[in-house]
């Protein structure tokens with residue numbers, strides 16, 4: 254819940270005054286006695302009147318939203334609820350909790366025209382705590398991996414530019430980060446060797462499902478600058494840099510993006526076009542909720558201002574109305590897509 258809350262607040266802080274007004278109207282429509290606090294009674298009344306009581310079957314939802322446990326929802330807590338209903342936030346099919354952080358989704362169900370996806374939390378996926386009626390569906394992908402897969406292969410990576418960027422990144426790195434790069438390299442070289450072989454590298458991609466992200470059979474060859482058939486420390490560093498800056502870390506504070514985060518839609522959708530325009534390879538531009546909320550990025554990333562969270566973006570890749578949901582405008586009851 255905490256993570257969803259952070260994202261809802263970041264949207265709110267970045268939206269127009271007009272949309273903020275609409276959000277307040279939503280809050281006031283729930284607050285029937287006007288005490289700026291939504292009681293359990295007002296909450297249930299809202300669910301009943303809007304018909305959400307037939308969709309939201311989690312009896313604990315009010316308690317989960319009521320973060321400070323004072324038996325009433327304040328505006329921020331209602332924002333979290335608003336985000337959940339507006340974005341049709343999904344729950345784990347194993348334990349029924351709202352998903353947060355990394356989760357897994359059935360690839361076949363995602364790609365099919367089913368009204369709902371089959372999603373699992375990390376723990377239920379790991380312990381096989383679920384029954385999926387499609388027993389032939391065996392591929393479950395992490396939401397992060399799936400999102401990059403849906404973005405399409407990044408076949409125009411400017412390797413020379415990335416190599417130079419990676420050297421600069423390493424140069425400025427903390428001793429801790431340097432150690433982590435070194436142990437990554439050492440984990441990939443077989444005993445006594447001083448470079449990473451093609452087969453070890455490709456196994457690593459497969460094991461981590463990174464081959465779904467890159468989807469480029471020539472990635473190894475592109476990283477192997479001197480074409481000696483192996484990746485030395487600096488060549489592997491480029492790969493490490495790509496993974497850690499473009500895909501899984503905040504561009505501003507470098508925190509690992511374990512769950513919900515924001516991404517620049519123009520960079521995500523129009524990566525190739527943007528690269529041509531700037532003659533450099535920028536990849537996706539991801540921010541943690543805190544950096545997006547504080548608008549930390551504005552000086553670093555001035556061209557684009559439209560950000561969406563990875564949950565919404567992934568949903569939009571299923572053919573649901575793109576970018577319609579998170580605008581925090583007046584609510585409507587959408588029953589058909591909500592997963593229970």
Ligand SMILES: [Zn+2]
Nearest residue numbers: 345348374377
């Ligand atoms: Zn679960």
Ligand SMILES: [Zn+2]
Nearest residue numbers: 359362387390
């Ligand atoms: Zn399935």
Ligand SMILES: [Zn+2]
Nearest residue numbers: 503506541544
């Ligand atoms: Zn950040």
Ligand SMILES: [Zn+2]
Nearest residue numbers: 517520538557
């Ligand atoms: Zn951008």
Ligand SMILES: [Zn+2]
Nearest residue numbers: 527530531556
């Ligand atoms: Zn520009």
